[in-house]
Amino acid sequence: MSAPASGLAQIGKSVFIKGELSGSEDLYLDGQVEGSIALKGNSLTVGPNGQVKASVEAKGVVVQGKLEGNVQASDRVELRKSAIVTGDITTQRISIEEGAYLKGKVDIHRADVK
Amino acid sequence: MSSVSQNFMKLFRGSSGPETIPEQGSQKLIRRSSGLGELSRVWESAEDLCVLDLGSTSATNIRHFTGRGHRIYSEDLLTASTDPELLTKDEQGVVVLDSRKFLADNLVYPAAHFDVVFCWNLPDYLDESLVKPVVGRLWSVLKPGGMLLAFFHTRDAGPDSPCHRFHIVGTDTLEMKKIVLRREARRGPTGAVHTAITDGFQLQRVFNNRHIETLFRDFVSIKFFLARDNIREVLVVR
Numbered sequence: 001m002s003a004p005a006s007g008l009a010q011i012g013k014s015v016f017i018k019g020e021l022s023g024s025e026d027l028y029l030d031g032q033v034e035g036s037i038a039l040k041g042n043s044l045t046v047g048p049n050g051q052v053k054a055s056v057e058a059k060g061v062v063v064q065g066k067l068e069g070n071v072q073a074s075d076r077v078e079l080r081k082s083a084i085v086t087g088d089i090t091t092q093r094i095s096i097e098e099g100a101y102l103k104g105k106v107d108i109h110r111a112d113v114k
Numbered sequence: 115m116s117s118v119s120q121n122f123m124k125l126f127r128g129s130s131g132p133e134t135i136p137e138q139g140s141q142k143l144i145r146r147s148s149g150l151g152e153l154s155r156v157w158e159s160a161e162d163l164c165v166l167d168l169g170s171t172s173a174t175n176i177r178h179f180t181g182r183g184h185r186i187y188s189e190d191l192l193t194a195s196t197d198p199e200l201l202t203k204d205e206q207g208v209v210v211l212d213s214r215k216f217l218a219d220n221l222v223y224p225a226a227h228f229d230v231v232f233c234w235n236l237p238d239y240l241d242e243s244l245v246k247p248v249v250g251r252l253w254s255v256l257k258p259g260g261m262l263l264a265f266f267h268t269r270d271a272g273p274d275s276p277c278h279r280f281h282i283v284g285t286d287t288l289e290m291k292k293i294v295l296r297r298e299a300r301r302g303p304t305g306a307v308h309t310a311i312t313d314g315f316q317l318q319r320v321f322n323n324r325h326i327e328t329l330f331r332d333f334v335s336i337k338f339f340l341a342r343d344n345i346r347e348v349l350v351v352r
Contacts, residue, residue, distance in 0.1 A: 094177075096171065100171055101171050102188045103194075104188065104189075106176050106185070106187075108180040108181075108183075
Protein backbone atom coordinates (compact mmCIF):
# COMPACT_ATOMS: atom_id res chain seq x y z
CA MET A 1 0.00 0.00 0.00
CA SER A 2 1.33 3.48 -0.82
CA ALA A 3 2.06 5.68 2.20
CA PRO A 4 0.98 9.34 2.19
CA ALA A 5 3.53 11.80 0.90
CA SER A 6 4.90 14.37 3.32
CA GLY A 7 3.21 17.77 3.18
CA LEU A 8 -0.14 16.13 2.51
CA ALA A 9 -3.15 16.86 4.74
CA GLN A 10 -3.93 13.65 6.63
CA ILE A 11 -6.72 12.16 8.68
CA GLY A 12 -5.37 9.31 10.78
CA LYS A 13 -7.10 5.98 11.30
CA SER A 14 -8.34 6.79 14.78
CA VAL A 15 -10.14 9.94 13.64
CA PHE A 16 -13.90 10.00 13.02
CA ILE A 17 -15.48 13.00 11.29
CA LYS A 18 -19.15 13.53 10.68
CA GLY A 19 -20.16 16.44 8.48
CA GLU A 20 -19.00 18.40 5.45
CA LEU A 21 -15.32 18.20 4.70
CA SER A 22 -13.86 20.66 2.20
CA GLY A 23 -10.41 21.94 1.36
CA SER A 24 -8.00 23.31 -1.21
CA GLU A 25 -5.19 20.80 -0.81
CA ASP A 26 -4.71 17.08 -1.36
CA LEU A 27 -6.04 14.88 1.42
CA TYR A 28 -5.00 11.43 2.65
CA LEU A 29 -7.85 9.91 4.64
CA ASP A 30 -7.25 6.80 6.71
CA GLY A 31 -9.99 7.33 9.28
CA GLN A 32 -13.76 7.44 9.17
CA VAL A 33 -15.78 10.16 7.49
CA GLU A 34 -19.54 10.46 7.16
CA GLY A 35 -21.14 13.25 5.20
CA SER A 36 -19.59 14.90 2.16
CA ILE A 37 -16.08 15.60 0.90
CA ALA A 38 -15.38 18.46 -1.52
CA LEU A 39 -11.83 18.93 -2.77
CA LYS A 40 -12.33 20.59 -6.13
CA GLY A 41 -9.03 20.82 -7.97
CA ASN A 42 -7.33 18.51 -5.48
CA SER A 43 -6.97 14.79 -4.84
CA LEU A 44 -8.42 12.49 -2.22
CA THR A 45 -6.76 9.24 -1.21
CA VAL A 46 -8.73 6.83 0.94
CA GLY A 47 -6.10 4.78 2.73
CA PRO A 48 -6.35 1.07 3.48
CA ASN A 49 -7.98 1.75 6.86
CA GLY A 50 -10.21 4.48 5.52
CA GLN A 51 -13.97 4.09 5.82
CA VAL A 52 -15.84 6.79 3.98
CA LYS A 53 -19.56 7.09 3.91
CA ALA A 54 -19.89 10.29 1.93
CA SER A 55 -20.38 11.85 -1.45
CA VAL A 56 -17.01 12.82 -2.89
CA GLU A 57 -16.12 15.61 -5.27
CA ALA A 58 -12.46 16.03 -6.20
CA LYS A 59 -10.03 16.26 -9.08
CA GLY A 60 -8.61 12.79 -8.49
CA VAL A 61 -9.67 9.99 -6.17
CA VAL A 62 -7.61 6.97 -5.13
CA VAL A 63 -9.33 4.30 -3.05
CA GLN A 64 -7.52 1.65 -1.06
CA GLY A 65 -10.13 1.21 1.67
CA LYS A 66 -13.91 1.45 1.82
CA LEU A 67 -16.01 4.11 0.22
CA GLU A 68 -19.78 4.24 0.21
CA GLY A 69 -21.14 7.16 -1.76
CA ASN A 70 -21.09 8.72 -5.19
CA VAL A 71 -17.80 9.94 -6.58
CA GLN A 72 -17.34 12.80 -9.00
CA ALA A 73 -13.74 13.23 -10.12
CA SER A 74 -12.93 15.82 -12.74
CA ASP A 75 -9.76 13.96 -13.73
CA ARG A 76 -9.26 10.38 -12.57
CA VAL A 77 -10.41 7.62 -10.23
CA GLU A 78 -8.17 4.74 -9.16
CA LEU A 79 -9.49 1.69 -7.33
CA ARG A 80 -6.64 -0.28 -5.82
CA LYS A 81 -6.93 -4.01 -5.24
CA SER A 82 -8.15 -3.59 -1.65
CA ALA A 83 -10.81 -1.04 -2.58
CA ILE A 84 -14.44 -1.67 -1.73
CA VAL A 85 -16.64 0.94 -3.36
CA THR A 86 -20.41 1.16 -3.30
CA GLY A 87 -21.71 4.07 -5.33
CA ASP A 88 -21.69 5.66 -8.73
CA ILE A 89 -18.49 6.99 -10.25
CA THR A 90 -18.38 9.86 -12.74
CA THR A 91 -14.96 10.78 -14.06
CA GLN A 92 -12.83 11.27 -17.14
CA ARG A 93 -10.61 8.26 -16.56
CA ILE A 94 -10.74 5.23 -14.34
CA SER A 95 -8.25 2.58 -13.33
CA ILE A 96 -9.35 -0.57 -11.48
CA GLU A 97 -6.86 -3.06 -10.10
CA GLU A 98 -7.57 -6.78 -10.07
CA GLY A 99 -9.35 -7.58 -6.82
CA ALA A 100 -11.08 -4.23 -6.36
CA TYR A 101 -14.81 -4.42 -5.63
CA LEU A 102 -17.28 -2.00 -7.15
CA LYS A 103 -21.02 -1.95 -6.82
CA GLY A 104 -22.34 0.94 -8.87
CA LYS A 105 -22.23 2.78 -12.13
CA VAL A 106 -19.22 3.98 -14.06
CA ASP A 107 -19.87 6.98 -16.25
CA ILE A 108 -17.01 8.45 -18.26
CA HIS A 109 -17.34 12.12 -19.16
CA ARG A 110 -14.59 13.53 -21.33
CA ALA A 111 -15.68 17.12 -20.62
CA ASP A 112 -15.40 18.85 -17.24
CA VAL A 113 -17.44 17.05 -14.59
CA LYS A 114 -19.86 19.35 -12.76
CA MET B 115 -8.76 -35.13 -13.94
CA SER B 116 -8.44 -31.52 -15.10
CA SER B 117 -5.47 -32.41 -17.38
CA VAL B 118 -7.49 -35.31 -18.92
CA SER B 119 -10.42 -33.01 -19.67
CA GLN B 120 -8.06 -30.42 -21.13
CA ASN B 121 -6.54 -33.05 -23.45
CA PHE B 122 -10.03 -34.02 -24.58
CA MET B 123 -10.80 -30.40 -25.24
CA LYS B 124 -7.70 -30.06 -27.41
CA LEU B 125 -8.86 -33.04 -29.52
CA PHE B 126 -12.46 -31.90 -29.92
CA ARG B 127 -12.05 -28.16 -29.62
CA GLY B 128 -14.44 -26.23 -31.82
CA SER B 129 -14.90 -22.52 -32.35
CA SER B 130 -16.43 -22.17 -28.88
CA GLY B 131 -13.93 -24.29 -26.97
CA PRO B 132 -11.73 -22.80 -24.29
CA GLU B 133 -8.02 -22.38 -24.84
CA THR B 134 -5.64 -22.31 -21.94
CA ILE B 135 -3.14 -19.54 -21.61
CA PRO B 136 -0.64 -20.19 -18.84
CA GLU B 137 -0.42 -17.04 -16.81
CA GLN B 138 1.70 -16.12 -13.82
CA GLY B 139 -0.24 -16.97 -10.69
CA SER B 140 -3.56 -18.16 -12.13
CA GLN B 141 -4.67 -19.89 -15.29
CA LYS B 142 -6.79 -17.97 -17.78
CA LEU B 143 -9.02 -19.52 -20.42
CA ILE B 144 -9.99 -17.88 -23.67
CA ARG B 145 -13.45 -18.72 -24.95
CA ARG B 146 -15.33 -17.87 -28.11
CA SER B 147 -18.90 -16.84 -27.39
CA SER B 148 -21.59 -16.81 -30.06
CA GLY B 149 -23.99 -15.06 -27.68
CA LEU B 150 -21.47 -12.32 -27.05
CA GLY B 151 -20.86 -11.99 -30.78
CA GLU B 152 -24.55 -11.41 -31.36
CA LEU B 153 -24.73 -8.86 -28.53
CA SER B 154 -21.65 -7.05 -29.84
CA ARG B 155 -23.57 -6.09 -32.95
CA VAL B 156 -26.00 -4.24 -30.67
CA TRP B 157 -23.51 -2.06 -28.84
CA GLU B 158 -21.21 -1.45 -31.78
CA SER B 159 -24.08 0.21 -33.65
CA ALA B 160 -25.79 1.96 -30.74
CA GLU B 161 -24.94 4.94 -28.55
CA ASP B 162 -25.14 5.58 -24.85
CA LEU B 163 -26.26 2.11 -23.86
CA CYS B 164 -26.87 1.24 -20.24
CA VAL B 165 -25.21 -2.08 -19.37
CA LEU B 166 -25.43 -4.20 -16.21
CA ASP B 167 -22.62 -6.64 -15.43
CA LEU B 168 -23.62 -9.11 -12.72
CA GLY B 169 -20.23 -10.80 -12.50
CA SER B 170 -17.20 -9.94 -10.38
CA THR B 171 -15.92 -6.39 -10.83
CA SER B 172 -14.10 -6.40 -14.13
CA ALA B 173 -11.90 -3.50 -15.14
CA THR B 174 -11.75 -5.05 -18.60
CA ASN B 175 -15.51 -4.99 -19.04
CA ILE B 176 -15.79 -1.49 -17.63
CA ARG B 177 -13.12 -0.26 -20.01
CA HIS B 178 -14.77 -2.11 -22.91
CA PHE B 179 -18.06 -0.29 -22.52
CA THR B 180 -16.98 3.12 -21.26
CA GLY B 181 -14.46 3.28 -24.10
CA ARG B 182 -17.38 3.01 -26.50
CA GLY B 183 -19.33 5.76 -24.79
CA HIS B 184 -21.71 3.48 -22.86
CA ARG B 185 -22.54 3.43 -19.17
CA ILE B 186 -21.91 0.30 -17.17
CA TYR B 187 -23.12 -0.81 -13.77
CA SER B 188 -21.22 -3.47 -11.88
CA GLU B 189 -22.93 -5.64 -9.27
CA ASP B 190 -21.48 -8.93 -8.06
CA LEU B 191 -24.63 -10.84 -7.12
CA LEU B 192 -22.92 -14.14 -6.34
CA THR B 193 -20.76 -12.54 -3.68
CA ALA B 194 -23.76 -10.59 -2.37
CA SER B 195 -25.67 -13.87 -1.99
CA THR B 196 -23.12 -15.09 0.57
CA ASP B 197 -24.29 -12.55 3.17
CA PRO B 198 -25.03 -14.62 6.32
CA GLU B 199 -27.82 -12.20 7.26
CA LEU B 200 -29.83 -13.59 4.34
CA LEU B 201 -30.21 -16.95 6.05
CA THR B 202 -33.74 -17.71 7.16
CA LYS B 203 -36.14 -20.68 7.37
CA ASP B 204 -39.11 -21.41 5.14
CA GLU B 205 -42.48 -22.79 6.26
CA GLN B 206 -41.06 -26.31 6.41
CA GLY B 207 -38.17 -25.20 8.58
CA VAL B 208 -35.65 -25.62 5.77
CA VAL B 209 -32.83 -23.10 5.75
CA VAL B 210 -33.11 -20.83 2.71
CA LEU B 211 -32.00 -17.36 1.70
CA ASP B 212 -34.41 -14.46 2.19
CA SER B 213 -35.08 -13.34 -1.37
CA ARG B 214 -37.03 -10.27 -0.26
CA LYS B 215 -34.12 -9.03 1.84
CA PHE B 216 -31.75 -9.85 -1.00
CA LEU B 217 -33.74 -7.81 -3.52
CA ALA B 218 -34.11 -4.94 -1.03
CA ASP B 219 -30.34 -4.66 -0.99
CA ASN B 220 -29.43 -5.65 -4.55
CA LEU B 221 -30.60 -4.93 -8.09
CA VAL B 222 -32.21 -1.73 -6.88
CA TYR B 223 -32.71 0.19 -10.10
CA PRO B 224 -35.48 2.10 -11.86
CA ALA B 225 -37.76 0.02 -14.05
CA ALA B 226 -36.77 -0.37 -17.71
CA HIS B 227 -33.28 0.97 -17.08
CA PHE B 228 -30.88 -1.35 -18.88
CA ASP B 229 -30.26 -2.17 -22.53
CA VAL B 230 -28.01 -5.15 -21.86
CA VAL B 231 -27.57 -7.44 -18.85
CA PHE B 232 -24.73 -9.92 -18.45
CA CYS B 233 -25.79 -12.74 -16.15
CA TRP B 234 -22.82 -14.91 -17.12
CA ASN B 235 -23.09 -18.19 -15.12
CA LEU B 236 -25.11 -16.67 -12.27
CA PRO B 237 -28.19 -18.95 -12.49
CA ASP B 238 -26.04 -22.09 -12.26
CA TYR B 239 -24.31 -21.00 -9.06
CA LEU B 240 -26.91 -18.86 -7.29
CA ASP B 241 -28.85 -20.33 -4.39
CA GLU B 242 -32.13 -21.95 -5.45
CA SER B 243 -34.25 -19.54 -3.40
CA LEU B 244 -32.86 -16.53 -5.27
CA VAL B 245 -32.88 -17.64 -8.91
CA LYS B 246 -36.50 -16.94 -9.87
CA PRO B 247 -36.80 -13.70 -7.86
CA VAL B 248 -33.59 -12.40 -9.43
CA VAL B 249 -34.73 -13.24 -12.96
CA GLY B 250 -38.06 -11.54 -12.22
CA ARG B 251 -36.25 -8.41 -11.05
CA LEU B 252 -33.99 -8.47 -14.10
CA TRP B 253 -37.03 -8.58 -16.35
CA SER B 254 -38.36 -5.42 -14.73
CA VAL B 255 -35.09 -3.46 -14.91
CA LEU B 256 -34.51 -4.34 -18.56
CA LYS B 257 -35.91 -2.00 -21.18
CA PRO B 258 -38.43 -3.47 -23.63
CA GLY B 259 -36.22 -4.95 -26.32
CA GLY B 260 -33.32 -5.16 -23.89
CA MET B 261 -31.17 -8.28 -23.99
CA LEU B 262 -29.78 -10.61 -21.37
CA LEU B 263 -26.99 -13.14 -21.82
CA ALA B 264 -26.60 -16.12 -19.50
CA PHE B 265 -24.49 -19.28 -19.53
CA PHE B 266 -25.67 -22.68 -18.36
CA HIS B 267 -23.84 -25.98 -17.93
CA THR B 268 -25.28 -28.71 -20.14
CA ARG B 269 -24.22 -31.49 -17.80
CA ASP B 270 -23.23 -31.83 -14.19
CA ALA B 271 -19.59 -30.84 -13.98
CA GLY B 272 -19.37 -31.94 -10.33
CA PRO B 273 -19.24 -29.94 -7.10
CA ASP B 274 -15.61 -29.00 -7.65
CA SER B 275 -16.12 -27.48 -11.08
CA PRO B 276 -14.69 -23.98 -10.92
CA CYS B 277 -16.85 -20.90 -11.09
CA HIS B 278 -15.38 -18.41 -13.51
CA ARG B 279 -15.54 -14.70 -14.00
CA PHE B 280 -15.76 -13.42 -17.55
CA HIS B 281 -13.89 -10.58 -19.17
CA ILE B 282 -14.81 -9.30 -22.62
CA VAL B 283 -11.63 -9.18 -24.69
CA GLY B 284 -13.08 -9.13 -28.21
CA THR B 285 -16.33 -8.88 -30.13
CA ASP B 286 -16.95 -12.59 -29.53
CA THR B 287 -14.14 -13.52 -27.18
CA LEU B 288 -14.13 -13.94 -23.43
CA GLU B 289 -11.34 -14.46 -20.97
CA MET B 290 -12.37 -16.76 -18.13
CA LYS B 291 -10.70 -16.71 -14.77
CA LYS B 292 -11.51 -18.84 -11.75
CA ILE B 293 -13.17 -16.90 -8.96
CA VAL B 294 -11.41 -16.82 -5.61
CA LEU B 295 -13.51 -15.20 -2.91
CA ARG B 296 -12.23 -12.46 -0.64
CA ARG B 297 -13.21 -12.65 3.02
CA GLU B 298 -14.18 -9.02 3.32
CA ALA B 299 -17.18 -7.31 4.79
CA ARG B 300 -19.03 -4.82 2.67
CA ARG B 301 -22.14 -2.88 3.46
CA GLY B 302 -25.09 -2.60 1.15
CA PRO B 303 -27.57 0.29 0.85
CA THR B 304 -29.78 -1.05 3.67
CA GLY B 305 -26.81 -1.40 5.99
CA ALA B 306 -26.56 -5.17 5.57
CA VAL B 307 -23.02 -6.42 5.73
CA HIS B 308 -22.02 -8.81 3.00
CA THR B 309 -19.31 -11.25 4.00
CA ALA B 310 -17.95 -14.06 1.90
CA ILE B 311 -18.49 -17.23 3.92
CA THR B 312 -17.20 -19.85 1.51
CA ASP B 313 -13.94 -20.35 -0.31
CA GLY B 314 -15.65 -20.77 -3.67
CA PHE B 315 -18.98 -21.18 -5.42
CA GLN B 316 -20.42 -24.61 -6.12
CA LEU B 317 -22.49 -25.59 -9.11
CA GLN B 318 -26.04 -25.69 -7.72
CA ARG B 319 -27.95 -27.33 -10.54
CA VAL B 320 -27.97 -28.16 -14.23
CA PHE B 321 -30.84 -26.63 -16.18
CA ASN B 322 -32.28 -28.41 -19.18
CA ASN B 323 -33.85 -26.51 -22.08
CA ARG B 324 -37.32 -26.76 -20.60
CA HIS B 325 -36.14 -25.36 -17.27
CA ILE B 326 -34.45 -22.47 -19.01
CA GLU B 327 -37.53 -21.70 -21.09
CA THR B 328 -39.64 -21.73 -17.93
CA LEU B 329 -37.18 -19.51 -16.11
CA PHE B 330 -37.35 -16.91 -18.86
CA ARG B 331 -41.00 -17.39 -19.80
CA ASP B 332 -41.79 -13.69 -19.32
CA PHE B 333 -39.26 -12.70 -21.96
CA VAL B 334 -40.47 -12.25 -25.53
CA SER B 335 -37.82 -14.38 -27.23
CA ILE B 336 -35.07 -16.83 -26.35
CA LYS B 337 -32.14 -18.06 -28.40
CA PHE B 338 -29.81 -20.95 -27.55
CA PHE B 339 -26.19 -21.35 -28.59
CA LEU B 340 -24.67 -24.72 -27.79
CA ALA B 341 -20.90 -24.77 -27.36
CA ARG B 342 -18.48 -27.68 -27.33
CA ASP B 343 -17.28 -26.95 -23.80
CA ASN B 344 -20.64 -28.13 -22.37
CA ILE B 345 -21.90 -24.60 -21.94
CA ARG B 346 -25.27 -23.54 -23.29
CA GLU B 347 -25.43 -19.81 -24.00
CA VAL B 348 -28.84 -18.22 -23.77
CA LEU B 349 -29.77 -14.83 -25.18
CA VAL B 350 -33.19 -13.52 -24.18
CA VAL B 351 -35.04 -10.39 -25.16
CA ARG B 352 -37.37 -8.56 -22.81
